[in-house]
Amino acid sequence: DSGVTQTPKHLITATGQRVTLRCSPRSGDLSVYWYQQSLDQGLQFLIQYYNGEERAKGNILERFSAQQFPDLHSELNLSSLELGDSALYFCASSVDPGNTIYFGEGSWLTVV
Amino acid sequence: KNEVEQSPQNLTAQEGEFITINCSYSVGISALHWLQQHPGGGIVSLFMLSSGKKKHGRLIATINIQEKHSSLHITASHPRDSAVYICAATGNQFYFGTGTSLTVIP
Numbered sequence: 001d002s003g004v005t006q007t008p009k010h011l012i013t014a015t016g017q018r019v020t021l022r023c024s025p026r027s028g029d030l031s032v033y034w035y036q037q038s039l040d041q042g043l044q045f046l047i048q049y050y051n052g053e054e055r056a057k058g059n060i061l062e063r064f065s066a067q068q069f070p071d072l073h074s075e076l077n078l079s080s081l082e083l084g085d086s087a088l089y090f091c092a093s094s095v096d097p098g099n100t101i102y103f104g105e106g107s108w109l110t111v112v
Numbered sequence: 113k114n115e116v117e118q119s120p121q122n123l124t125a126q127e128g129e130f131i132t133i134n135c136s137y138s139v140g141i142s143a144l145h146w147l148q149q150h151p152g153g154g155i156v157s158l159f160m161l162s163s164g165k166k167k168h169g170r171l172i173a174t175i176n177i178q179e180k181h182s183s184l185h186i187t188a189s190h191p192r193d194s195a196v197y198i199c200a201a202t203g204n205q206f207y208f209g210t211g212t213s214l215t216v217i218p
Contacts, residue, residue, distance in 0.1 A: 048205075
């Protein structure tokens with residue numbers, strides 16, 4: 001158990017819908033990261049927050065947005081879902097950007 | 113264009129063999145991570161390197177900043193080492209390799 005909690009673990013939704021994935025980082029960790037892992041594109045970095053502020057942005061689509069709240073939990077919002085958004089979404093956390101990263105178990109999203 | 117290249121893509125070894133997985137990157141980095149992903153999907157961070165060499169049990173990771181190259185070595189491999197190993201270069205963002213699928217046969 002990494003100490004990073006992601007909910008929901010599995011989610012099935014229809015095209016065009018919107019979903020929210022939630023992440024609670026390890027106690028004391030200020031940095032939160034979101035990644036997408038699909039069969040055809042492997043692991044991709046989406047976005048990073050540090051203590052509530054956006055720190056780095058990767059290949060995150062405009063239909064996706066994220067935020068980190070004052071209690072340090074984070075949410076990833078995916079809207080206007082397409083079949084290609086089906087993937088495993090990981091959240092990870094670290095004390096700060098220069099330290100070891102701990103991964104959650106992921107949220108499996110299936111868009112039908 | 114792949115900022116991070118890993119080799120080999122697939123690797124099968126007999127139990128006890130010494131294993132090396134290579135990672136080359138083309139971007140400027142602040143750190144290089146080695147990750148392990150088991151069937152079922154969970155990811156564990158094995159090492160984070162910015163220079164030199166780190167060792168944890170039977171695992172050794174090295175990085176050569178000048179050559180932009182890192183290696184992960186597994187000594188005395190065991191079937192429980194069977195997993196996908198992924199390197200990730202971190203600078204202004206994360207760049208992932210495509211992973212090396214390792215199978216260790218008893």
